[in-house]
Amino acid sequence: QQQVKQSPQSLIVQKGGISIINCAYENTAFDYFPWYQQFPGKGPALLIAIRPDVSEKKEGRFTISFNKSAKQFSLHIMDSQPGDSATYFCAASMGSGGSNYKLTFGKGTLLTVNP
Amino acid sequence: KAGVTQTPRYLIKTRGQQVTLSCSPISGHRSVSWYQQTPGQGLQFLFEYFSETQRNKGNFPGRFSGRQFSNSRSEMNVSTLELGDSALYLCASSRAAGNTIYFGEGSWLTVV
Numbered sequence: 001q002q003q004v005k006q007s008p009q010s011l012i013v014q015k016g017g018i019s020i021i022n023c024a025y026e027n028t029a030f031d032y033f034p035w036y037q038q039f040p041g042k043g044p045a046l047l048i049a050i051r052p053d054v055s056e057k058k059e060g061r062f063t064i065s066f067n068k069s070a071k072q073f074s075l076h077i078m079d080s081q082p083g084d085s086a087t088y089f090c091a092a093s094m095g096s097g098g099s100n101y102k103l104t105f106g107k108g109t110l111l112t113v114n115p
Numbered sequence: 116k117a118g119v120t121q122t123p124r125y126l127i128k129t130r131g132q133q134v135t136l137s138c139s140p141i142s143g144h145r146s147v148s149w150y151q152q153t154p155g156q157g158l159q160f161l162f163e164y165f166s167e168t169q170r171n172k173g174n175f176p177g178r179f180s181g182r183q184f185s186n187s188r189s190e191m192n193v194s195t196l197e198l199g200d201s202a203l204y205l206c207a208s209s210r211a212a213g214n215t216i217y218f219g220e221g222s223w224l225t226v227v
Contacts, residue, residue: 034215034216036218041220042220043119043205043207043218043219043220043221044158044205044218045218046215046216046217049215089157089158091158102148102160102163102171102173103150103158103160103216104160105157105158105159106157107157108157108158
C-alpha cells in the first residue's frame with residue numbers, strides 16, 4: 001500500500017521557471033511533511049518541512065503548500081536553476097508525541113532544469 | 116560539525132553471504148534509523164533505534180537486523196544475502212524523537 005503518492009515522476013523546466021511537485025497521502029494520522037533533495041551519489045538532504053497547522057511555508061525559493069482537507073501537499077521551486085536538478089522526495093510521518101522517526105516516502109521526482 | 120558517517124561506502128557480496136554496515140550519527144544525536152533505497156521500491160524504512168532500543172521496525176524479513184551501541188553508533192546486518200538486497204542503505208540520525216532527520220551518504224551494496 002503506497003501511503004504517499006508523488007507526481008510527476010520526472011519534470012523538465014527551463015531556467016527561471018517554476019517547478020511544481022505534488023504529493024497526496026492517505027493516512028490522516030500523518031502530521032509532519034518534509035521534502036528531501038537528493039543528488040546522485042548522495043544521501044537525501046532535508047529541504048523544507050511543514051506541519052498541518054499551517055497552509056504554506058516559504059524558505060527562499062522553496063515553498064510548501066498544504067491542503068489538509070484534500071490530503072495533498074506540494075513543493076514549488078521558484079526561479080528554478082540548473083543547480084536544482086536533482087531527485088525530490090516528499091515524505092510523511094506521524095509526529096504524535098514527537099515520534100517522527102519513521103518516514104514514509106513518495107517515489108521521487110527527477111527534476112531537470114535546462115539552462 | 117560532522118554529518119552522519121556510513122561505512123563502507125561501496126561493497127560487493129555474493130549470494131548467501133552476510134554483511135554488516137556501520138553508521139556514526141551526528142554528535143549528540145541519539146536516534147538512528149535505517150532505510151533501504153532501490154529504483155523499484157524507493158526509500159523504505161527498515162528500523163529505528165534510540166538509546167540502544169529498537170523502537171520500530173519496517174516490513175522486512177528477519178534477515179535484516181540492527182543494533183545500537185551506548186555511544187549511539189549503529190550497525191545493521193543482512194544475513195543470507197539475496198540478489199534483491201542490492202540497494203543503497205541509508206542511515207539517518209536525529210537528536211531525539213520529533214527532531215529533524217539527517218541522512219548519511221549511504222552504503223552501496225551489490226549482491227552478485
